[in-house]
Amino acid sequence: MTPQASSPIYNFSAGPAVLPKEVLAQAAAEMQDWHGSGMSVMEMSHRGPEFISIYKQAVADLRELLAVPENYKILFLQGGGLGENAIIPMNLVALAAQQPATIDFVHTGSWSGKSIQEAAKYANVNVAASSKATHFTGVPPVSEWKLTPGAAYLHICTNETIDGVEFQQAPGVPAGTTIVADMSSHILSRVIDVSQYGVIFGGAQKNIGPAGLTLVIVREDLLGKALPICPSAFDWSNVAAHESMYNTPPTYGIYIAGLVFQWLKRQGGVAAIEQRNMDKAALLYAALDADDFYQNRVAPQYRSRMTIPFYLRDESLNDAFLAGAKQRGLLQLKGHKSVGGMRASIYNAMPIEGVQALVNYLNEFAGR
């Protein structure tokens, strides 16, 4: 069934995901002629003054939004989150106190699991802690993490998109530990202290912009250590030296991300959007927890504000649930194939009205 024409559409896709309507409208208005240049952004040289101005504004706005300290570089790359799973070890294993290097991981769900598999091609991997035995419903206490002295770095995924598990703050690990954080699905959703991390990375398609753009924020002292086998286009020191223009960057993705950054600033910045995200998540979890018709299995203190998996107690109703949702304009609620059930991704661009519409439907379907 297609959505009824009258009802607004709310897109709960995990990614590529909803973008602010204002951003899409602005991009549409500027599609064929960007600011009187006579060109679409897609048609511009990445070295021309028009695109350079778009790039510089995007970097400056992101630096402001996340309060990125001066000693960190902001890089725009390609290759996605999974590409970074190989690019990061190639850039950082030389940091280890001894070779062959060891990389520490905390395994909290599907995405950190993929990172572990890929890194094993480049170094010894040590799973310092894992929540696998409890079906990825939380984060093991930091006091139980078995970190390796002299490890190259510690990799964590601060929002496990599929499992709906979120770190609520940077883990308190010993000083000198370089934390590499996959923030693909919650970057810019909450205030973070960038200085707690050596590297922050993410694909853009969850909370920033279109697929094809990958963001890396890296502390400068970690640059210049890439393995000889690291492709030049993915050697962060090379990319940084060329202001992300060593090869052609994903220009249109950078442009849309820049519009999203400006939209975020108009919303009051990250602290303001974080408050709205807390309100949205509280509204949705309250409906899921109201009785046992629905179930979210994540321990309350690790529940994600952005990516919220849930199950119908009676899974034989799944298809009817999804069909009814679609009819009401509530799209892409089907859970990831690896875990089943449902998933509501309520990224920055999801308005509270969309969450309220979903909650109304949850209540109606449960017959409350």
Ligand SMILES: *Cc1c(COP(=O)(O)O)cnc(C)c1O
């Ligand atoms: C989506 C996602 C990825 C994968 O990103 P690709 O761009 O598809 O490579 C990696 N990590 C997390 C946390 C994600 O949500």
